[in-house]
Amino acid sequence: KQEVTQIPAALSVPEGENLVLNCSFTDSAIYNLQWFRQDPGKGLTSLLLIQSSQREQTSGRLNASLDKSSGRSTLYIAASQPGDSATYLCAGYSGAYKYIFGTGTRLKVLA
Amino acid sequence: SQTIHQWPATLVQPVGSPLSLECTVEGTSNPNLYWYRQAAGRGLQLLFYSVGIGQISSEVPQNLSASRPQDRQFILSSKKLLLSDSGFYLCAWATGGWNTEAFFGQGTRLTVV
Numbered sequence A: 001k002q003e004v005t006q007i008p009a010a011l012s013v014p015e016g017e018n019l020v021l022n023c024s025f026t027d028s029a030i031y032n033l034q035w036f037r038q039d040p041g042k043g044l045t046s047l048l049l050i051q052s053s054q055r056e057q058t059s060g061r062l063n064a065s066l067d068k069s070s071g072r073s074t075l076y077i078a079a080s081q082p083g084d085s086a087t088y089l090c091a092g093y094s095g096a097y098k099y100i101f102g103t104g105t106r107l108k109v110l111a
Numbered sequence B: 001s002q003t004i005h006q007w008p009a010t011l012v013q014p015v016g017s018p019l020s021l022e023c024t025v026e027g028t029s030n031p032n033l034y035w036y037r038q039a040a041g042r043g044l045q046l047l048f049y050s051v052g053i054g055q056i057s058s059e060v061p062q063n064l065s066a067s068r069p070q071d072r073q074f075i076l077s078s079k080k081l082l083l084s085d086s087g088f089y090l091c092a093w094a095t096g097g098w099n100t101e102a103f104f105g106q107g108t109r110l111t112v113v
Helices: none
Strands: A004-007 A008-012 A019-025 A030-038 A044-050 A054-058 A062-067 A072-077 A088-093 A098-101 A105-110 B002-008 B010-013 B019-026 B031-040 B044-052 B055-058 B065-070 B073-078 B087-094 B102-104 B110-113
Touching: A008 A019, A008 B110, A019 A088, A019 A105, A030 A072, A044 A054, A044 A062, A044 A072, A044 B102, A044 B110, A072 A088, A072 A105, A072 B010, A098 B044, B002 B087, B010 B019, B019 B031, B019 B087, B031 B073, B055 B065, B065 B102, B073 B087
Parallel strands: A008 A105, B010 B110
Antiparallel strands: A004 A019, A019 A072, A030 A044, A030 A088, A054 A062, A062 A072, A088 A098, A088 A105, B002 B019, B019 B073, B031 B044, B031 B087, B044 B055, B065 B073, B087 B102, B087 B110
């Protein structure tokens, strides 16, 4: 059974730091990977999608990479801001209409 | 552009009462539709998904059911709610294919009392 681990589970950093959030799959057989942001009591907002033929994607201060051979993805946040405070979830698409979600990294950026 | 609407945002229902949560998608056709439940401190649990009108796949045998009466409408129902049905329910749609991308609604916080 495919499982997803996100490390760290929680993170508190001062404003301006560069951050790395990690996501790993027990079975590296995923087709694509998506990173989401979730604010308290809200739905998930899609941040980045790494398609099956890609190894990384960038959007503004966010960069996500995917290493299928090891079943690992990282989300890099540059120059963190208090507005980045949220829970970040990764999800892999494993086929048959199924997404496998991690339990998230809860990020707090202190002003 | 595509948008997804989910309502209500919050709901407090007594044990044994019925439930109906609705989700609609705009700006796309034939989306794959999903219902998830998110418990505090835990990941998203897939409840149902649908790849077409009237086609429902159940992932978890629960006190819940789902229906897709129209292409862009997905409904989560229960005839009699249990305390254990409390949680945060999320509707999502996906583009499909190997490079599928998922988009979520704002969620419904259900409290069964």
